[in-house]
Structure formats: structure tokens, C-alpha cells
Amino acid sequence: MCASPLLAQFADVQPCPEDLQLGLDSITTEQIKSLVSVLAGPHFEGRGTGQKGYKKAAHWVAGKLAEYGVEPIYSDGSFFQSVPLQQKVPIIEECHIRAAGGVTIEADGNIGFDTYSSKPSVLGNLIFIRCPNERFKIPPSVILRDAIVIYWAEDSTLKYASQKIESHQPAALLRVVNGSPQSINQPTFATQVPMAIKGNISSTAVDRLLVGSGLQPIGEGAASPSEVEIMNPRSSVSLANPVRVRPIEVPNVIGVIPGSDPNLRHEHIVIGSHLDHIGITSGGTYRGADDNGSGCSAVLSIAKALMTNRKRPKRSVVFIFFAAEEIGLVGSNYYCQRPVLPLQDVTCMLNIDMVGRNESSAKETADENEGSIHLIGARQGGNTLHDVILDANEHIGFRFEFDEESIFDRSDQYNFYRKGVGSAFLFGGFHPDYHQQTDRIDRLNFKKIQAAARLYYLTVFAADEHGPFPVVFQPPKKIQPIQTRKRDN
Numbered sequence: 001m002c003a004s005p006l007l008a009q010f011a012d013v014q015p016c017p018e019d020l021q022l023g024l025d026s027i028t029t030e031q032i033k034s035l036v037s038v039l040a041g042p043h044f045e046g047r048g049t050g051q052k053g054y055k056k057a058a059h060w061v062a063g064k065l066a067e068y069g070v071e072p073i074y075s076d077g078s079f080f081q082s083v084p085l086q087q088k089v090p091i092i093e094e095c096h097i098r099a100a101g102g103v104t105i106e107a108d109g110n111i112g113f114d115t116y117s118s119k120p121s122v123l124g125n126l127i128f129i130r131c132p133n134e135r136f137k138i139p140p141s142v143i144l145r146d147a148i149v150i151y152w153a154e155d156s157t158l159k160y161a162s163q164k165i166e167s168h169q170p171a172a173l174l175r176v177v178n179g180s181p182q183s184i185n186q187p188t189f190a191t192q193v194p195m196a197i198k199g200n201i202s203s204t205a206v207d208r209l210l211v212g213s214g215l216q217p218i219g220e221g222a223a224s225p226s227e228v229e230i231m232n233p234r235s236s237v238s239l240a241n242p243v244r245v246r247p248i249e250v251p252n253v254i255g256v257i258p259g260s261d262p263n264l265r266h267e268h269i270v271i272g273s274h275l276d277h278i279g280i281t282s283g284g285t286y287r288g289a290d291d292n293g294s295g296c297s298a299v300l301s302i303a304k305a306l307m308t309n310r311k312r313p314k315r316s317v318v319f320i321f322f323a324a325e326e327i328g329l330v331g332s333n334y335y336c337q338r339p340v341l342p343l344q345d346v347t348c349m350l351n352i353d354m355v356g357r358n359e360s361s362a363k364e365t366a367d368e369n370e371g372s373i374h375l376i377g378a379r380q381g382g383n384t385l386h387d388v389i390l391d392a393n394e395h396i397g398f399r400f401e402f403d404e405e406s407i408f409d410r411s412d413q414y415n416f417y418r419k420g421v422g423s424a425f426l427f428g429g430f431h432p433d434y435h436q437q438t439d440r441i442d443r444l445n446f447k448k449i450q451a452a453a454r455l456y457y458l459t460v461f462a463a464d465e466h467g468p469f470p471v472v473f474q475p476p477k478k479i480q481p482i483q484t485r486k487r488d489n
């Protein structure tokens with residue numbers, strides 16, 4: 001990889017202040033690449049909440065912080081704030097489907113569950129749907145609400161098809177797969193809304209259900225139809241899905257670099273990125289290279305840069321790798337409820353989530369977004385962080401976009417903002433691989449991650465000069481775009 005067009009784009013900038021150069025230079029694309037290759041590599045299996053991969057990743061991140069000389073947040077030497085969650089585990093030997101024609105399908109070996117209802121069993125109309133390999137409509141005459149839907153969909157249309165069916169609020173939706181599906185033991189938390197039972201069912205079991213309903217078996221590996229096919233044998237089935245709830249704990253990983261000024265070091269800047277991603281599901285492993293391997297590699301690089309540089313911020317810098325963001329900002333919410341250091345001493349919160357890709361949508365192409373990034377929330381609630389970050393960017397050269405303000409509440413900074421802490425959210429933008437298994441390392445723009453890390457590295461010093469950034473909470477609103485702040489000369 002050489003001669004990236006980004007080099008030219010980021011070249012026309014103000015030189016870095018001399019006393020910050022050493023740290024800035026330590027943030028290299030090689031380092032970013034090696035960090036994110038581990039974070040989004042096979043070992044951590046997509047860092048799913050409640051899964052082995054997340055725990056391994058948390059230990060690895062803590063090890064990196066220690067290696068750089070960052071101190072653990074707890075005086076007993078621990079980097080981990082344990083976030084309690086509940087995990088639902090199906091009592092698989094009691095799970096089954098009972099259907100017409102005296103057919104009983106035992107779940108063991110035949111059904112793998114991804115999510116569970118709050119009820120131990122559901123009763124509904126049995127409906128089979130064979131999805132075409134393109135967008136489709138459910139005819140209004142077919143009522144899927146509270147039904148038990150069994151559907152066929154190819155990998156390429158799986159997300160679309162399952163969302164389409166789920167939008168009709170069935171009691172359960174099971175995708176037909178070959179072989180014996182396994183259950184995913186999903187973590188939940190108390191306030192989570194009740195959801196449909198979702199999972200996979202083996203094609204041999206489905207053939208028995210079809211035959212029991214007087215329909216033709218379909219068999220393994222049948223090609224998808226050109227149009228949606230819906231089979232409604234007008235028989236009801238019961239699906240028993242009792243679960244056992246067991247407590248689990250997932251850690252926020254937190255380290256601190258103490259400030260150089262004894263009178264100010266109780267105040268601190270928080271730099272955050274969520275460490276979790278989707279992980280292993282019945283559909284496969286979601287590695288989350290951009291979401292949020294990119295942000296975590298940036299935050300680790302900032303920590304290392306601050307330790308490398310001779311000049312340190314006067315205030316402390318606290319690094320938080322949040323747990324369970326993908327299931328509803330759970331780790332950051334927990335931190336803000338039970339902060340390890342007083343929240344009133346947080347001068348600002350700088351969050352990074354997905355900074356490794358070029359935004360790409362129907363309206364703009366990835367090529368147009370080599371050097372662009374979204375700065376979100378930095379003017380909300382009377383915040384002035386926006387100006388400080390724009391000044392720091394004079395040394396970096398991002399083209400900022402301000403058109404994603406509506407997602408300010410969709411990452412961890414929002415929990416800090418709600419508590420009156422001036423916050424900023426750096427975000428590369430959405431792309432077709434967002435929350436797909438194709439969010440992989442080979443599609444990352446390492447130069448952009450490097451630039452994002454350098455931007456926040458410089459922002460830390462600028463924000464430290466400025467002091468606290470208090471805000472008055474109000475629901476986020478559209479902001480006036482200010483593209484660049486011109487210097488006085």
C-alpha cells in the first residue's frame with residue numbers, strides 16, 4: 001500500500017506545535033494496522049457481549065494500556081469495571097415445537113435460538129415463507145402478527161428478509177439452515193423490550209413440519225424462488241422455549257494517565273470507544289473492524305502517544321473502552337451511573353466510534369469521502385468543544401461533515417452529555433458493510449484512523465488549555481454547519 005490519495009489531502013495543514021510533535025509522530029498507520037488486526041482478527045471472534053472473545057479482547061486492551069505505562073483506574077491494580085448483565089440460556093431439553101399431524105420437533109439438534117421471548121412458550125399460526133434473492137413484499141392478506149414463521153433466505157438477503165418479516169411482529173421467526181443449528185446465549189438487560197423468538201431450524205425438521213401440514217418437503221439446498229412464496233397451512237403450532245437466566249459480568253476497561261498539575265489532576269478528560277461488537281451469531285461471526293476496532297485502535301494509539309510525549313496535559317486523561325454498547329449503550333450508562341471518578345470532574349468526553357471507513361451511501365460515494373469525517377454533538381447544549389476541535393484540525397486537515405447530528409444519542413458520549421458533560425463524537429459515516437460480516441480489516445482506511453487519533457491527541461492538549469466544557473442538557477437539535485474556522489491572519 002503506497003501513494004494513498006489521502007496523503008495529499010492531509011498534507012496541506014499547519015505544522016504541529018513543537019512540544020506535541022513526538023507524541024503525534026508516534027501515531028503511525030503501521031501501529032493502527034497492527035492493533036486493529038488483533039482487535040478485529042479471528043482471536044476475539046467479533047467481541048460479542050457475554051462471549052469469550054469480548055473477555056479476551058478486554059484483557060488484551062488492559063495489557064496494552066499497562067504496556068504503554070497507563071495506570072489502572074482502580075488502586076488495587078485493576079483496569080476492569082464489571083458491568084452486570086443477565087444472560088438467557090435456553091433449557092434446550094425442554095424446548096420443542098408441536099404441530100399438526102402429531103409432529104413434534106425437539107429443539108436439541110434441530111433448533112438453535114438467538115433471542116427469546118419473555119414467555120416460556122408461544123402459540124401461533126404456522127407460516128412458511130420462501131424469500132426470493134431480492135426485495136419483496138408480504139401481501140396484505142397474509143397476517144404474520146403473532147405467527148410462528150419459518151423462512152428460507154440466502155445469506156445475501158438474510159438481513160433484509162429477517163427485518164422484513166420481523167416488522168410484521170411474528171411471535172417467532174426461524175430461518176431454515178442445513179445441519180444442526182446451535183443456540184446463541186444472548187445477554188440481556190433489565191429494560192430490554194420483549195422481542196420475538198429468533199433462531200434457526202434444520203431443513204430436515206422443517207420437511208417433517210411441511211409433510212405434517214400436508215405440504216411437499218423442500219429438502220436441503222433448494223434454490224430461492226424468483227418471487228416470494230408463502231405457504232399457510234392454517235394450522236397452529238406451539239413453540240416451547242423456556243430459558244434459564246444467569247447473571248454475567250462484562251467489563252468496561254479503564255485506564256488513566258495522571259495530569260502533570262497536582263492542583264488540576266483531579267479533573268479529567270475522558271476518551272472513549274466501545275470495545276464490543278456483535279460477535280458470534282447463528283448467522284456467522286461479525287468481526288467489527290470499523291465498528292469499533294477502528295475507534296479502539298485509535299484510543300490505544302492516543303494513550304501511547306500521550307505516554308510517549310514529553311509534555312503531558314495538566315489534567316488527567318481517562319481512557320474507557322466501553323462494554324455492551326451494541327445492545328443499548330449499556331457499559332457507558334453503567335459508568336455514568338457509577339463513575340469511578342466523580343463525573344463533575346470530567347471536563348469533556350471525546351468518543352470515537354467507526355472512523356475507519358469512507359462514508360458511502362446513495363447520495364455520496366466512498367471516493368468523495370477519503371478525507372471526510374463527521375463531528376457530532378460538539379455544539380449541543382451550548383458546548384464549545386466544537387471550536388477547539390476545529391482548531392486542532394488545522395494540524396490534521398479533515399473535511400468535517402455535520403449532517404449526522406441525529407445519531408448523537410446512538411453512541412456512548414450521549415450518556416455523558418445527559419449528565420452535563422460537553423461531549424464530541426467522531427464518526428466516519430455509514431457504509432454498506434455497517435453491521436455486516438463484511439466489516440473486515442481489508443476494507444479499512446488506516447490513514448483515516450491515524451488522522452482521527454492524531455486529531456483527538458491534539459484536542460486533548462487544546463481542551464486541557466481551555467478547561468471544563470459544561471453543557472446544559474437538551475435534546476439534540478440540528479446545528480448550523482461551520483465548515484472551517486479561519487485563522488485571524
Ligand SMILES: [Zn+2]
Pocket residue numbers: 274291292325353354
Ligand atoms: Zn459502534
